[in-house]
Amino acid sequence: MATRTGAWAAVAAAAVVAVLSAALSLYGSPLDAVLKRAFSLHNAHSVKGMEDALQLVRNIVPPLTAKKHKGQDGRVGVVGGCREYTGAPYFAAISALKVGADLSHVFCTQEAAPVIKAYSPELIVHPVLDSPDAVHDVGKWLPRLHALVVGPGLGRDDVLLSNVKDILEASKARGIPIVIDADGLWLIAQQPALIQGYQKAVLTPNHVEFSRLSEAVLGDPLDGQDRRGAVLRLSQALGNVTVVQKGERDVISDGKQVLECSQEGSGRRCGGQGDLLSGSLGVLVHWALQAGPERTDGFSPLLVAAFGACTLTRQCSHQAFQKHGRSTTTTDMIAEVGPAFSRLFET
Numbered sequence: 354m355a356t357r358t359g360a361w362a363a364v365a366a367a368a369v370v371a372v373l374s375a376a377l378s379l380y381g382s383p384l385d386a387v388l389k390r391a392f393s394l395h396n397a398h399s400v401k402g403m404e405d406a407l408q409l410v411r412n413i414v415p416p417l418t419a420k421k422h423k424g425q426d427g428r429v430g431v432v433g434g435c436r437e438y439t440g441a442p443y444f445a446a447i448s449a450l451k452v453g454a455d456l457s458h459v460f461c462t463q464e465a466a467p468v469i470k471a472y473s474p475e476l477i478v479h480p481v482l483d484s485p486d487a488v489h490d491v492g493k494w495l496p497r498l499h500a501l502v503v504g505p506g507l508g509r510d511d512v513l514l515s516n517v518k519d520i521l522e523a524s525k526a527r528g529i530p531i532v533i534d535a536d537g538l539w540l541i542a543q544q545p546a547l548i549q550g551y552q553k554a555v556l557t558p559n560h561v562e563f564s565r566l567s568e569a570v571l572g573d574p575l576d577g578q579d580r581r582g583a584v585l586r587l588s589q590a591l592g593n594v595t596v597v598q599k600g601e602r603d604v605i606s607d608g609k610q611v612l613e614c615s616q617e618g619s620g621r622r623c624g625g626q627g628d629l630l631s632g633s634l635g636v637l638v639h640w641a642l643q644a645g646p647e648r649t650d651g652f653s654p655l656l657v658a659a660f661g662a663c664t665l666t667r668q669c670s671h672q673a674f675q676k677h678g679r680s681t682t683t684t685d686m687i688a689e690v691g692p693a694f695s696r697l698f699e700t
């Protein structure tokens with residue numbers, strides 16, 4: 354009996370490795386050769402691999418029950434929003450709420466706050482980011498937040514960036530998961546030490562942001578030929594911070610494993626799609642860490658969360674484009690978050 358159980362466990366473990374390897378390729382570990390072989394063997398079954406990776410995301414989604422209180426499924430904060438950019442923090446914060454967070458806060462400048470409030474009565478908007486007490490004003494909310502999304506619509510004003518630097522330090526000290534996007538990545542490119550080794554951080558650069566980070570951290574211009582290697586190396590150099598390089602395919606790495614998302618999206622490249630991704634990721638990161646590695650078959654929870662946010666964003670783009678074609682905008686994509694989520698993760 355014990356032998357049969359052992360044999361079954363070995364077969365099951367081999368199957369898990371093989372199946373996941375269809376969607377994941379693994380570098381730099383002692384298992385490298387075995388897993389690379391498994392990957393190339395099963396690469397042809399990428400649809401199945403994608404399905405298995407999606408199952409890991411489904412495993413982290415908390416059930417909707419009558420037993421929960423408000424806030425339990427996620428209290429997310431977005432740090433961004435200034436005179437020029439009010440759309441980006443709105444897109445990120447409303448996306449977190451639409452994915453399933455219970456409360457979504459925006460910490461922005463005084464000038465941006467009434468505009469963002471006027472977009473939505475559902476967001477809690479704090480006009481504090483340019484106040485002399487910004488760090489204290491945001492800091493007092495930190496104990497109540499499960500995750501922070503830093504950067505959408507932040508701008509590059511030195512005073513704001515200096516406040517955000519201190520907010521990052523305070524968040525790290527509390528162990529709060531942090532998604533860093535847009536101008537938050539500009540700050541990290543100036544001061545990579547700010548995030549070095551913080552393994553509860555996920556960076557979500559677009560093509561240009563990735564090049565900037567790569568140059569700052571590795572001194573390398575971007576190698577467009579080997580995107581997976583480039584993302585893996587950046588993550589490793591940052592001390593296994595998770596990196597999501599957005600593009601025609603999204604490439605995700607925690608410095609140990611590399612995962613690709615090629616869910617069908619659309620040809621529409623309107624602004625704000627990255628904000629939908631970073632806001633969604635804010636809540637998924639919380640869910641993934643809460644679920645723990647048992648629910649993600651030993652894969653990094655942040656990797657699974659990132660895969661979920663990328664898949665969801667692209668599916669929203671696909672669905673919105675089917676309805677609106679060329680006139681698709683991020684607002685149309687946000688209207689698809691519910692149906693896209695159900696289709697991907699609640700089937």
Ligand SMILES: NC(=O)C1=CN([C@@H]2O[C@H](COP(=O)(O)OP(=O)(O)OC[C@H]3O[C@@H](n4cnc5c(N)ncnc54)[C@H](O)[C@@H]3O)[C@@H](O)[C@H]2O)[C@@H](O)CC1
Binds near residue numbers: 505507562
């Ligand atoms: N409605 C809004 O308020 C929006 C505000 N946004 C904010 O705008 C600010 C600047 O963001 P940007 O993303 O423009 O950053 P950057 O100011 O660094 O500009 C990047 C530039 O690179 C270009 N680019 C992007 N992907 C490229 C690719 N694959 N190949 C070549 N060029 C490429 C873009 O057209 C852009 O001009 C951020 O704060 C951001 O959050 C954006 O999120 C878009 C929506």
Ligand SMILES: Nc1ncnc2c1ncn2[C@@H]1O[C@H](COP(=O)(O)OP(=O)(O)OP(=O)(O)O)[C@@H](O)[C@H]1O
Binds near residue numbers: 619
């Ligand atoms: N060429 C592409 N083909 C398909 N999907 C893409 C392509 N480029 C980006 N995407 C998708 O669009 C989403 C946003 O990526 P993008 O590179 O536009 O981010 P961004 O520039 O930060 O956006 P934002 O305008 O919000 O700042 C991601 O989900 C990504 O997968």
Ligand SMILES: [Mg+2]
Binds near residue numbers: 534559628
């Ligand atoms: Mg962006």
